[in-house]
Amino acid sequence: MFRGILFAFIGGACITLQGVANSRISHDIGTWQAATVTQFTGFIMALLIYLFVRDGDLGGFRKVKPLYLAGGAFGAVIIYTEVTAIQTIGVTFTISALLIAQLCVTFMIDAFGWFGRTKSKMGAPQLIGLVMMIGGVLIMKL
Template sequence: MMLGIISSIVAGMCMSFQGVFNTRLSDKIGTWGTNVLVQGIGLVITVAALLITGDGNFKNLKTSNKLYLLGGVLGAIIIYTVMRGIRSLGPTCSIAIILVAQLTSAALIDAFGLFDTPQIRFGITKLIGVIIMIIGILIFRYKC
């Protein structure tokens, strides 16, 4: 569990830095140029990690749900839309909205047990938490 918490913290920090770095780079080379460069660098790093760790079994790809291959498409959309959001709203507001959207999407996936995940109840307390986050974004964005 602790490894999951630490991994999530690192992921959140990296996503914030990546969003800002990508946005600044896109100011110089364009949004899609940045997306290609970032995805290309990511490909090189992940191929190296795959070769070093040996953690890959592509034989099982045949039996995998083909819908899950859209992860690469979603990655390109994510990089593009994060840059657009940060450019328009600034890092804090954009990432706060992203967090609420992620939390809401994840809650729906859990609540309905979508994509082979175990079904987890989404109760009123979780709904209140999301509403409080949205109120926080509105206060931050329009009252400061």
């Protein structure tokens, strides 16, 4: 469990750092250009790590549903929307809003068992926690 929490914190920090860097790149060369550079450098990094680690089977791609293989395409939308939001409403409010959006979508994924996930019981305590987070972000923004 500790390892999962640690990786979540590292991932969250990297998302924030990437958003700020992308915003700066976007300011210099344009938002879609920033998305292109980010996606390309991410691909190169992932490819290099794969070449050294080789922890998977490339033949496994045939087993994955095409919808899931398109998941990387969300990255371009994420970068564009995050950069635009950072430039419009600032880093703190953007990341807060992103987290709330993630929680709302993951709440629905868990509750309804989308994407082959096992349904999780999502009740009043989870909903109250989500509403409290939204309230906290609104208070922080005021």
